[in-house]
Amino acid sequence: MKLSLPDSLLRDKSSGWCPGCGHGIITRMVAEAVEELGLEENFILCTDVACGALAAYVTKWNVIGAAHGRTIIAAAGAKRVRPDQIVLAAPGDGSAYSIGIESTIHCALRNENILALVVNNCVFGMTGGQMSPESLPGQKTTSSPFGRDPARNGAPFDVVKTLGSYDIAYLARGSVSSPANVIRTGKMIRKALQKQLDGQGFCLLEILSPCPTNWGFPDDRAGKALDYMRQQQEVFYPLGEFIDKEGSKDA
Amino acid sequence: MEKVLMKGNEAFAEACIRAGCRFFSGYPITPQTEVLEYMSWRMEQVGGQFIQTESELAGINMVFGAAAAGARALTTSSGPGFSLKQEGISYLCGTDLPAVIADVMRIGSALGEIFQGQGDYWQLTRGGGHGDYRTVVLAPASVQENADLAYIAFDIAEKYRHPVIIASDAAIGQMVEPVELPPMREHDIDRYDWVIRGRKPGEEQRRMKNVFYRMGADKYPAFLLDKYRRMEENEQRWESLAVEDAELVLVAYGISSRVSKEAVKLARSRGIPLGLIRPISLWPFPQKAFDALGGQVKGFLCVEMSILGQMVDDVVLACGNRVPVGFYGEFSQVPEPEIIVERAAAMLNGKEVQA
Ligand SMILES: Cc1ncc(C[n+]2csc(CCOP(=O)(O)OP(=O)(O)O)c2C)c(N)n1
Ligand code: SF4
Numbered sequence: 001m002k003l004s005l006p007d008s009l010l011r012d013k014s015s016g017w018c019p020g021c022g023h024g025i026i027t028r029m030v031a032e033a034v035e036e037l038g039l040e041e042n043f044i045l046c047t048d049v050a051c052g053a054l055a056a057y058v059t060k061w062n063v064i065g066a067a068h069g070r071t072i073i074a075a076a077g078a079k080r081v082r083p084d085q086i087v088l089a090a091p092g093d094g095s096a097y098s099i100g101i102e103s104t105i106h107c108a109l110r111n112e113n114i115l116a117l118v119v120n121n122c123v124f125g126m127t128g129g130q131m132s133p134e135s136l137p138g139q140k141t142t143s144s145p146f147g148r149d150p151a152r153n154g155a156p157f158d159v160v161k162t163l164g165s166y167d168i169a170y171l172a173r174g175s176v177s178s179p180a181n182v183i184r185t186g187k188m189i190r191k192a193l194q195k196q197l198d199g200q201g202f203c204l205l206e207i208l209s210p211c212p213t214n215w216g217f218p219d220d221r222a223g224k225a226l227d228y229m230r231q232q233q234e235v236f237y238p239l240g241e242f243i244d245k246e247g248s249k250d251a
Numbered sequence: 252m253e254k255v256l257m258k259g260n261e262a263f264a265e266a267c268i269r270a271g272c273r274f275f276s277g278y279p280i281t282p283q284t285e286v287l288e289y290m291s292w293r294m295e296q297v298g299g300q301f302i303q304t305e306s307e308l309a310g311i312n313m314v315f316g317a318a319a320a321g322a323r324a325l326t327t328s329s330g331p332g333f334s335l336k337q338e339g340i341s342y343l344c345g346t347d348l349p350a351v352i353a354d355v356m357r358i359g360s361a362l363g364e365i366f367q368g369q370g371d372y373w374q375l376t377r378g379g380g381h382g383d384y385r386t387v388v389l390a391p392a393s394v395q396e397n398a399d400l401a402y403i404a405f406d407i408a409e410k411y412r413h414p415v416i417i418a419s420d421a422a423i424g425q426m427v428e429p430v431e432l433p434p435m436r437e438h439d440i441d442r443y444d445w446v447i448r449g450r451k452p453g454e455e456q457r458r459m460k461n462v463f464y465r466m467g468a469d470k471y472p473a474f475l476l477d478k479y480r481r482m483e484e485n486e487q488r489w490e491s492l493a494v495e496d497a498e499l500v501l502v503a504y505g506i507s508s509r510v511s512k513e514a515v516k517l518a519r520s521r522g523i524p525l526g527l528i529r530p531i532s533l534w535p536f537p538q539k540a541f542d543a544l545g546g547q548v549k550g551f552l553c554v555e556m557s558i559l560g561q562m563v564d565d566v567v568l569a570c571g572n573r574v575p576v577g578f579y580g581e582f583s584q585v586p587e588p589e590i591i592v593e594r595a596a597a598m599l600n601g602k603e604v605q606a
Pocket of ligand 1: 049050051052093096123125
């Protein structure tokens with residue numbers, strides 16, 4: 001079998017992501033979409049400080065490393081200065097929905113012409129698996145050791161319920177739990193980037209992603225993390241396209 | 252050039268525009284709000300970006316992204332809002348990014364009040380946020396200087412790739428005075444080879460992240476020390492008044508320096524040998540102004556609008572603690588020239604003067 005990788009990916013670097021992590025797949029999908037749309041020379045990646053930030057070291061893209069929770073707002077600042085560039089903000093769920101939620105909402109309200117690609121692994125991955133706004137009811141984390149209890153810990157945040165009626169270009173949720181989902185999610189990335197090219201405005205694509213290390217499946221040869229995604233994560237956070245304002249040439 | 256009558260905050264905003272600033276993001280707070288309001292229509296005229304953000308945190312972090320993309324970017328605030336900017340200022344410093352931030356000071360901790368004050372000196376000159384950093388801090392004492400310092404702030408910021416803070420206050424921001432505005436300049440967002448845009452084939456990857464990641468923790472200290480030494484050497488700014496034969500020297504900046512000038516006049520008319528050093532750069536503190544003084548100086552009197560005497564330590568350090576350093580502070584009132592002269596005379600008579 002021939003190994004084919006988009007040119008923006010570095011072949012000789014190890015990533016730093018844990019075995020079984022979804023970040024590697026997602027970064028490859030972004031690279032494929034960027035290549036397909038011919039955006040390599042106009043692409044800016046804006047990272048957070050968390051696990052997603054490691055993408056800077058396995059790609060050739062120029063990168064803005066924003067503070068934790070400020071990924072989306074910093075990306076919006078860069079895009080305003082360079083409207084001819086394609087800007088992708090890559091926060092985790094903690095970044096986009098907890099510490100950075102005010103800017104996630106207000107960038108949507110201003111319809112900033114960027115793509116917020118939120119990797120939702122239902123935990124604070126980088127800091128060792130604490131409860132995040134996305135942690136599921138009953139989910140055990142290092143800071144919800146008895147399982148998340150909405151009565152005690154607050155209810156999980158569903159971005160579709162919050163942004164679902166906003167006047168934005170695109171709101172969708174994908175997943176990397178299966179080859180079929182990966183293909184569907186890759187199309188979502190392409191569509192969202194195309195919308196930015198067309199100047200349609202704010203796109204938020206959440207991608208459900210496994211964090212075997214912090215879900216309690218560190219040596220996950222049996223694929224328990226993928227089972228957990230299909231049986232728990234995707235049930236609680238349904239996949240699909242929720243806003244697709246002007247459609248897309250790609251659809 | 253002809254002079255126009257302008258409010259301090261508006262002259263500051265216009266001078267930023269003329270310096271090539273085409274990006275403003277910020278949040279309203281008195282007594283800074285005129286800058287934001289001015290930018291809301293002026294940016295439109297010059298084809299720049301104006302964003303009233305959801306908070307000061309958003310304002311400064313949007314500036315972070317804009318600065319990384321190469322713009323001359325500005326955010327402004329006061330007291331409580333300036334505290335919220337600290338996260339972003341630390342990130343600008345850690346990332347080697349130029350930007351200009353203004354703190355139009357008001358009085359008090361917590362909400363305080365909207366009146367003029369100078370209580371942010373420590374926060375301004377000691378770093379204010381986390382980590383090993385300081386920023387260049389320039390303190391205007393007139394509407395003209397508000398414009399002049401705004402105009403050079405972006406150049407200084409880019410020269411060192413470091414944020415520059417303009418520290419004015421409610422009085423300087425709100426007063427109306429004649430001002431000569433500088434000529435219009437445009438800034439090319441591709442001027443520097445570090446700016447973030449898409450990577451062109453064959454170019455090295457640009458990572459606008461913590462500098463020490465790129466450089467290595469072993470090389471970073473020397474790099475940083477060199478940068479601070481250069482700023483300390485080149486960016487000291489001050490005005491000295493009647494210091495040649497002064498036996499007591501007032502040290503005051505911003506609004507307090509204006510009344511201190513009055514005090515020098517008053518004292519001289521009464522035969523009291525009083526002089527003034529007015530720091531224009533609060534950091535780097537104008538050590539050179541102190542080094543240039545003659546041996547006749549018997550003491551210094553700090554005049555500030557703060558309760559605790561925030562600049563006193565810097566004056567003690569600058570004079571090598573060789574002579575007494577007194578302090579006259581006011582909280583909500585501008586210091587009185589008559590009281591300044593009284594305290595100065597007391598110090599010359601060998602009395603200790605504290606608060
Ligand atoms: C202001 C601030 N607070 C806290 C942290 C510590 N911190 C780093 S990453 C992170 C959470 C990461 O979670 P998420 O954003 O979901 O990304 P993930 O690592 O799961 O991909 C936290 C709390 C920080 N760097 N800055
Ligand atoms: S901690 Fe979780 S999200 Fe982070 S790299 Fe490891 S598996 Fe991936």
